[in-house]
Amino acid sequence: xxxxxxxxxxxxxxxxxxxxxxxxxxxxxxxxxxxxxxxxxxxxxxxxxxxxxxxxxxxxxxxxxxxxxxxxxxxxxxxxxxxxxxxxxxxxxxxxxxxxxxxxxxxxxxxxxxxxxxxxxxxxxxxxxxxxxxxxxxxxxxxxxxxxxxxxxxxxxxxxxxxxxxxxxxxxxxxxxxxxxxxxxxxxxxxxxxxxxxxxxxxxxxxxxxxxxxxxxxxxxxxxxxxxxxxxxxxxxxxxxxxxxxxxxxxxxxxxxxxxxxxxxxxxxxxxxxxxxxxxxxxxxxxxxxxxxxxxxxxxxxxxxxxxxxxxxxxxxxxxxxxxxxxxxxxxxxxxxxxxxxxxxxxxxxxxxxxxxxxxxxxxxxxxxxxxxxxxxxxxxxxxxxxxxxxxx
Numbered sequence: 001x002x003x004x005x006x007x008x009x010x011x012x013x014x015x016x017x018x019x020x021x022x023x024x025x026x027x028x029x030x031x032x033x034x035x036x037x038x039x040x041x042x043x044x045x046x047x048x049x050x051x052x053x054x055x056x057x058x059x060x061x062x063x064x065x066x067x068x069x070x071x072x073x074x075x076x077x078x079x080x081x082x083x084x085x086x087x088x089x090x091x092x093x094x095x096x097x098x099x100x101x102x103x104x105x106x107x108x109x110x111x112x113x114x115x116x117x118x119x120x121x122x123x124x125x126x127x128x129x130x131x132x133x134x135x136x137x138x139x140x141x142x143x144x145x146x147x148x149x150x151x152x153x154x155x156x157x158x159x160x161x162x163x164x165x166x167x168x169x170x171x172x173x174x175x176x177x178x179x180x181x182x183x184x185x186x187x188x189x190x191x192x193x194x195x196x197x198x199x200x201x202x203x204x205x206x207x208x209x210x211x212x213x214x215x216x217x218x219x220x221x222x223x224x225x226x227x228x229x230x231x232x233x234x235x236x237x238x239x240x241x242x243x244x245x246x247x248x249x250x251x252x253x254x255x256x257x258x259x260x261x262x263x264x265x266x267x268x269x270x271x272x273x274x275x276x277x278x279x280x281x282x283x284x285x286x287x288x289x290x291x292x293x294x295x296x297x298x299x300x301x302x303x304x305x306x307x308x309x310x311x312x313x314x315x316x317x318x319x320x321x322x323x324x325x326x327x328x329x330x331x332x333x334x335x336x337x338x339x340x341x342x343x344x345x346x347x348x349x350x351x352x353x354x355x356x357x358x359x360x361x362x363x364x365x366x367x368x369x370x371x372x373x374x375x376x377x378x379x380x381x382x383x384x385x386x387x388x389x390x391x392x393x
Contacts, residue, residue, distance in 0.1 A: 014102075016088045018081055019060035020053060020248075027051050030296040032063075034084050035109075038319035045082045045111055049077050087111070115244055122159045123152070125205075125206050126196055138265060148192040151176065161205055164197060166213045190214075224335060225344035225378070228352065231258060233331045235299075243327065246315070250323040257342035258349070259300035261364050264320070264339045269341055270311040272304070284365055292365040347375040 014037070015218035021031040021044075029050040034221070036043045051063050055074075065074040091110055095102045102110075104144050134142055141154065152159065155175045159168075169190070176186045194211040201207060228235070236253050254266050262270065274282050278301060280294045304311050314320070321338045328337040335341075343364075352359050361372040 013040075014092050014107075016085060018047070018085070019044075019058060020056045024053060025050070030056075032056060032081060034088060034111075036088065036104060036107060038102060038104040038107055043104045043108045045084075045088075045108055047081060047240050049080055051077065122164060123149075124158070124160050125161075125200055126152075129196055129199060141286070144188065145192055145196075150190045151181075151189055152193065154179075161200070161207050164207060164210050166210045169193075169210045169214045224337075224341050225348045226333070226335070226337070226341060227257070228349065230333050230335070231330075231345060231349065232328070233333060234258075237327070237331050243330070247323050247327055247330075249313060250315065251327055253314060254289070254324060254327075254339060254342050256300055256303050256312070257302075257339070258345045259297055259351075260294050261343050262294070262347035263315075263343060264317050267312060268314045269368075272308050272311060287365070290365060290367075292363070294363050344375070344378075347372075348379055351375055351379055 006299060014035055016036050019033050019035045021033055030053050032047050032051065033143075034045040034047055036045060051069065052067065055063055055066050055069060057064060063069075063074050063077045063081070065071045079149060092102065092107065095107075096109070099129040117142060129150065130142065130145055133145070137145075152172065155172050156163075172193075173186055173190070176189065181189075187381055190211070194209060196209065197207070197209045203210065234251065234255060238248070240309045241248060243251065256262070256270075257264075257267055260280065262280075262282075263284065263286060266282060269285055270280075270282070273297065274280050278296050281291060282294075282297055283291055315323075317339060324337045325341060328335065347360060347364060350363075351357065357372055358369070360375070361369055366372045
């Protein structure tokens with residue numbers, strides 16, 4: 001029975017039941033309505049279901065089979081109506097938990113808004129956003145987004161905005177765990193989903209992000225960096241010019257990154273025309289919505305003093321990292337050296353030599369200071385670990 005669901009809260013009362021509109025259409029059917037009563041005020045909400053009046057039982061709020069309406073069809077229509085009742089109850093419970101004062105009019109607006117959201121497809125929005133972002137994001141970033149969409153589609157083929165709740169996100173996470181995805185991989189997919197949900201909100205979709213209530217947990221990635229001693233070893237090795245040409249070339253643009261903090265993709269795109277008054281100004285390949293300015297030190301300028309046009313003759317990132325591994329062995333650096341360590345080395349070196357974290361934030365192109373503060377914590381942890389060497393005296 002689908003009627004007389006009543007909740008009382010001091011002076012507030014809520015009830016909902018199914019009723020039928022008196023007006024009968026030319027097809028002989030009348031609309032089934034959801035009757036809402038809050039503090040004795042009635043409002044009627046269409047359910048989208050219509051049947052002949054003799055098939056609707058106003059006492060039970062159910063549709064019975066008869067005429068051209070089969071038992072299966074009647075069952076399906078009753079299921080739809082049951083969901084409408086459940087939706088109304090869920091909305092009023094959520095409002096009470098948030099301690100919101102709900103009137104009959106505000107509840108009707110809330111219900112109809114939820115109805116619209118339930119029919120708006122989040123999956124379609126994701127695919128449209130991917131197409132829109134192509135050309136303005138790195139191919140690797142687009143591939144990561146596409147992987148997230150595939151994982152979501154494997155879990156649920158079509159997702160409406162109305163389904164984006166905390167419980168939905170938790171179920172999605174459990175599904176990824178069952179599929180053997182690591183904590184970091186799951187965290188990345190959640191990060192991507194959260195980004196697209198926020199994009200939808202910015203584009204006018206009136207929803208609240210479920211990630212406001214869901215805590216995304218990831219394992220801190222490796223932020224290996226070279227110490228000042230190790231960096232000096234590479235500078236000395238570069239000056240000797242004893243490496244084979246390929247290694248010498250790779251070490252050259254690796255050191256430039258150590259002096260500027262540029263990512264590999266930005267080193268590849270680096271051009272002399274970007275330098276004005278010894279300041280390198282560029283738009284990062286990773287995020288084409290910001291402009292970053294990097295003052296060039298004498299060491300950085302020395303590496304490119306005779307360069308015009310494209311600054312470096314780079315090879316692929318895989319080939320670069322192979323050369324860096326060989327270079328590290330030659331320099332007797334017992335550490336896994338990849339190109340990204342150059343950016344981390346720049347950050348930690350800048351801070352350890354007295355640079356301000358707020359200035360580093362601008363040079364690194366970080367939107368949030370919290371991102372830059374990671375390097376402060378890394379230096380603190382490194383200092384704490386090294387102080388234990390005193391115990392060996």
